Amino acid sequence: MEKVLKKVDELHEYYVNLLKDMVSIATVVPPGENYKEFVEYGKEVLKDLGMEVSVVEVPKDYLAKHIPEMKDNPRYILLGRLKGDGKTTLHFNGHYDVVPPGAGWRTDPFKPVIVNGKLYGRGASDMKGGIVSILTAIKALVESGIEISGTLEVSMTPDEEIGGMCGANYMLEAELTKPDYCIIAEPSGYDRVWIGHKGSLWGEIVVYGKTAHASTPWLGVNAFEKMVKLANKLIEQLKPKVESKVTKYETDAPEGKRATIVLGSIVKGGVKINVVPDKVIFQFDRRVLPEEDFENVIKEVEEVIEEAKKEDPELKAEFKVLFEAKPAAISPQSKLALAMKEAVREVIGREPRLTLSTGFLDARFFVEKGIETLTYGPGDLSQAHVANEYIELSKIPLVSKAYILSIMKLLK
Ligand SMILES: [Zn+2]
Known part of the structure; x- marks a missing residue:
């Protein structure tokens, strides 16, 4: 266990470069720009982790029904799967779309810069930083040769910022995945876990x-x-x-x-x-x-x-x-919430708060399908949607470690 956690720290260059690359792809919604480019990039990253990868394009008629004004911009679901023995499936999800940069930036929002341990760029906190924490956790696990029991999944989905109908919602409606548990890497902050939302x-x-x-x-x-x-x-x-x-x-x-x-x-x-x-x-x-x-x-x-x-x-x-x-919430006593609470405590030395987010999240689509879901990620909510958005890079490995510990607790 020590070894895999130490591995995360050794992956500093990996996660910094991954985040730089992802922020550089301006996946702005509306209308949904550069989605294809992002998914092509993400696909290679997942393949490098040894995952079984699939890219599913959301059907045109589905787009026409739910987002008619953007139906000509294709939407893709990117899915990675790492199969082990055992029946339980733990799914990690992140949305790869970002809101338009808006005015007031001191630097180019899509040319990430690092100053004093903070990486600046649109999507750094909300939520490409979260996606990077997921990938770093998996890389550390894979490179440490740790066998997991059960299946580990990662999805990257579009359109969360415009309601998620053609993103996470479509993925679940089309039954591309049916996990037991889901962790969404939205910017809850490293010391807080959202067990639901209004x-x-x-x-x-x-x-x-x-x-x-x-x-x-x-x-x-x-x-x-x-x-x-x-x-x-x-x-x-x-x-x-x-x-x-x-x-x-x-x-x-x-x-x-x-x-x-x-x-x-x-x-x-x-x-x-x-x-x-x-x-x-x-x-x-x-x-x-x-x-x-x-x-x-x-x-x-x-x-x-x-x-x-x-x-x-x-x-x-x-x-x-x-x-x-729709609102969605799981019990603070649920297996997933308890596993994550314990994992975070082991990493940061104190218990995270388990709260309800006042803003709604893609979590509702998972919970509606009966999937135990929570939201926990390295970004800071105060950075979401603002000019000069940044993420503190030191939070990425902390959260990766908490992910690893919760994987070990849930898939054993
Ligand atoms: Zn978000």
């Missing part, structure tokens, strides 16, 4: 009125005024109800234990200053606890709208769900 419901309410010239408003119905009344009702009735719900799971910040709703995150309406607005749209973002029933979350919104309509027969409002991500 879900999200994005909704839109359209309020209709009747247009008229502003000099004769009595001929119209003002959709803005109707919307304000409805919004107020949602603030007074729905919001306190939502915020009264508290999860039993630990969260990163204490405030995160409650369900939340942000009303009016987008508001659109009106056409001209001297025209009575006949249509106003407002959107909201509702964060859902693992203990909540998703259908009920929708029903709670509908009920307030129905009540408002009864109070004002003139109110015309339509509610639709724009996007939903």
Whole structure:
């Protein structure tokens, strides 16, 4: 055991070069650039580890259905498999897409530079650094000649940053893999393990009125005024109800234990200053606890709208769900959570926190298929999606070691 952990430290050059190469491939989504190039690169890396490798292109009609505006940019699932004796399969997953760099960079976001032990570049923390930790762990295991019992899998999937439908979701829907356990290397931080995440419901309410010239408003119905009344009702009735719900799971910040709703995150309406607005749209973002029933979350919104309509027969409002991500969580007492907690403690000398992430993750697709899944990786969440994103290189081998120890605990 000592030997394989020491091996990780000897792989310093390996993981630094791997990360540099991966960050240099600008896998920006939207729309999904250079995916092919990344997968070709990753395929060779997995082959070098002695893995059985496959690349699966997501069917065109699947893209057309889920991401019609990007259907001409192909999506690929990269899978590596290392088979041993035994039935248990442990799967490691990472998404290879990154968000657009945005403004404010001091260096080229796709030409990684290292300063004071930090590697700067888009995707360094979220989450190519995590993918590199996985590969380093496997390389150390393979080079140490340690026999594992069971199957070890690695997948690299696209599109997490736009909802994951044609990435991790497709991989599982198409049954390309059916593991027992899954570890996702998203940037939880080396001393924290996410055993789940909140879900999200994005909704839109359209309020209709009747247009008229502003000099004769009595001929119209003002959709803005109707919307304000409805919004107020949602603030007074729905919001306190939502915020009264508290999860039993630990969260990163204490405030995160409650369900939340942000009303009016987008508001659109009106056409001209001297025209009575006949249509106003407002959107909201509702964060859902693992203990909540998703259908009920929708029903709670509908009920307030129905009540408002009864109070004002003139109110015309339509509610639709724009996007939903189901919450997902595993027990802190599950075999996987306990194995990872112990592994991290052995590496860093103290127990990691096991928390619920407030942001949703690809973990939901795995959990929905009954796969025990957690998220743990070397990146820092504060670095995700920001200008001058970096990863502290010293965190990569720490996490690789924790991966190795959890592999040994789960596949033995
Ligand atoms: Zn990510």
